[in-house]
Amino acid sequence: MPVGLFDTRTPLEPLHTEILAAITAVVDDSRFILGPNVSAFEQEFAAYLGAGHAVGVANGTDAITIALRAMGVGPGDEVVVPSFTFYASAEAIPPTGATPVFCDIDLDTFCVTADTVRAALTPRTKAVIVVHLFGNVAPVAEIEALGVPVLEDAAQSAGSRSHAGRPGSLGTAATFSFFPSKNLGGFGDGGAVTTNDAELADRVRMLRFHGSRDKVTYDHIGYNSRLDELQAAILRVELPHLDAWADGRRSAGEHYAAAGLGELVALPVPVAGADPAWHLYVVRDPDADELAQALSAAGIGNKAYYRVPIHRQTAMSAYRGALELPATEEAARTHLAIPMSAVLNPVQAVEVVEAVRAARGGRRPAAVASAG
Template sequence: MRIPVTDLKAETEPLRDELMAAVARVLDSGQFILGPEVDAFEAELAAAVGAAHAVGVSSGTDALLASLMALGVGPGDEVVTTPFTFFATAGAIARLGATPVFADIEPDTFNLDPDAAAAAITPRTRAVIAVNLFGRPADLPDAGGVPVVEDAAQSLGTGAPRGACATYSFFPAKVLGAFGDAGAVATGDADLADRVRLLRAHGARPKYVHAVVGGNFRIDAVQAALLRVKLPHLRDAIARRRQIAARYRAELPADVRPQADHPNHVYNYFVVRAPRRDDLRAALREAGIATAIYYPIPLHLQSCFADLGYRQGALPHAERAAGEVVALPCYPQLDEDRQARVIDAVRRFYGA
């Protein structure tokens, strides 16, 4: 039987009755936009992550976008961030007319190097975005008073939000996944939370009276209801991911080097550096084991950012990681026999 990188069907099947009841509850209520399900989810999420405020939005991308808008990022500004992350991190910056300024990563954590980030700050820097890549908390830079946004799209459950705010994604493959797109912003700053709430509804307060130009960033009530079913299981799901990661670390051959561990790592993905990566992937595919590459091209080398002037070799740690990393199957329903299949297949490839 094929082993996927993640198995959403296996994850949701035990909760099927509760999930269907949540959908029925929303249908019966007739309240599909915001309302009591969203209010309840926001309160439960804030409690779960240890934040004073949580604001549900339409996606992790829009969580970043709304956060930057709330912080006043706009044309002429710079935002310092990592080149080794999902596109949305830099895309949100560019969509506001600001300039992404890429600083290199730490080779062991794959996260933004805080010293490199601090060195990249200029008088035009309006914010810094640090990404907790694959679920490992990043070390936040000393930004000298510049707001730091914690892109926690892959790291729900690592602890309370740090910096100005944390942004979450509930894309289905995340540690806490919705049934479509959804996201949230969590913060201890009441004014920032209020600004995000205003922006997510076209900047209107009251309805049809627009204080600012916002967007349609609202989370759907049905997604909030479904996430409320899954949220109580988050702690156990993370514990299971950590167990699998610990076994991989103990039994995979020394040829592969996992991302540096951290006590609060939630292992949204288990990622290693692998010599002859593409050959390894082919061998695992032949053995019925899926893998994935997050991410094959660092953002500073994407063609849409060519006008920023980065060239091959500008950020060597990110470039090297993009050529070496591979994600192995890691999800709560991955049983011990299938874990052993993954480990044995990797060991066979390297002759261990």
Template sequence: MIPILNLTRQYEQLKDKIDQALIRVAASGHYILGPEVSEFEREMASYLNVKHVIGCANGTDALYLALKALKIGAGHEVITSPFSYMATSESIARAGAKPVFVDIEPDTMNFDVQKLEAAITPHTKAILPVHIFGQAVNMDAVNRLAESHHLSVIEDCAQAIGSEYKAQKVGGLGDIGCFSFFPSKNLGAFGDGGMCTTNQDDLAERLRMLRVHGSRKRYYHEEPGLNSRLDEIQAAILRIKLPHIDEWNHARQAVANHYDALLKPLADVLQTPYRSPDSQHVFHQYTIQLKGPNPAQLRATLQQQLQEAQVQSMIYYPVPLYAQQTHADLNLNKVDYPVCEAVSDRVLSLPMFPELRLDEQEQVVNTLAQALKGTPIHA
């Protein structure tokens, strides 16, 4: 089986260090928000070139904490992408605000910055760009608008750690950056984990307060917060992995380049991922788009044939956020998001991880070619 993701190959590389770290933390007697977390926050701040890193329990909480830190809630609107994981817009709703979706670009699959301004109302408080699949949004356009309309910017960087926009790492490009260390992410823990990043001292203080039940001083609570702490074992593992993130992201880029080359003969039936010239894509996913009049039907057949040939593939995302039951109260209409509708029917993500071998990629592409053209294209 060629899985969409294999996490054990990475563990094998770092096994000795990780095993030692697990034992070190177990013996330390300190398990939550201790020295490993503090060191991790410091090292991560240096890697991302941001002033503050605030570890928390997961990426979903990071988004919620960011919204609460910016005092966004009932009566407010937050503009975001409909082509993302549920956590993005769910967090806006959880904070009591209204998610406002703008349609996406057909190539990057990020929200279309040309359509942002029309979505701004007197209730808009923030723009929440999602760097989907690891490719940065056009942040100059987002920040220009945010500045002129006095809006905050929260980056959803869950899929994009290490990705750059105009040579600056994502997470430091808005007011607050939100990251996930879910095991499948480019930098993954051995359980849940997340963090917020910011260059603003007051926001960092609020984020630290909110992650421990709205408390700056133990047992004195100033507003409802969360129990959203990063634990020592996750921080220790992340500290071991962090020095490798650039090397792993480069390996992902090499895998993507190989796929691009291997898939060239199929250019009439599928589109390989677009690279924005301003962004350093870190390929959290390698997502192709099927061409033709009935892509969803073709995709279903294709996935079946891939499965039979022991190749795993995934659809990220089959249902856009405006069409989720969670947001039924918003009464949104899919006709307002024609690009997202079309893209959701066309996308298919192929196996992608730094340790994926060339022979495995050839097998993936041959299976695709066999299914689409009736013949493999690489011997």
């Protein structure tokens, strides 16, 4: 049986009636922009995260630009960001006027560390974007201890936990994406900025609304970037199920380990103290493209998301910098996402692992064994 790379449909099936009722209620109410569902979702999401404030915005990319500006980032500043992440983590920096400075990651966790960030700091560094990649939880406190404000890019880590709290509550501010395939996904674009700082939240509220409080007087050059009411109504139905879905993602990782996947490829490693709700399950293999072809032929979904890391993308050529990023290059070359969802069951996990075993002739290649 084929196993898809992800499954967003099955977890939502039991919620169909409730979601349709929520949509109908918004249509009947006719308040489509910044209505009662957006405010209620903001409160419910902040409470879920253990953060003081959540502000809904149009998508996870705007969330980063707006959060950086609310943190005071502007022209002449540098923002440290990993290169091994989705392009938007870095793309959101130049619109603030600041310069992205790319840092390396830890190969086992795919996340930045205090050491990789330290190597990229200069007197012009105004903030660090710490990406909780694939659902892992990067070590925010260790990076804050370097004396630089942290913006968490938590787009991929809704539902994850760490001993310090949930992603979204750990840094100066955090950003989320509610893109449909995310751990908490809407039926279109959506995002949020979260923070424990009331004044920062207030600046985000103004920036998402043309830099204004009332659309009569304008204090900043802002954005038209709101979470819309229909998405908020849908996300409110989903939020109470996020923890159960996150548990499903954790279990899926355990099913893979139990089926022996770690004997064949390098598995993703949780950061110390983290309990990831895997958004993507990303393994490493020295012949990742060959493995991808074999899995596709066997009907197993797979994808190399970041084969070209951001600092090598054409649009970022002006920001390439002089830092060597060896773990980034290695991760880019060897990573491969295999099926992951809230409902991936043990039978499917065994099918995936057997397809990997067949592709690998039953042996874990030596190069991965020594790296992992």
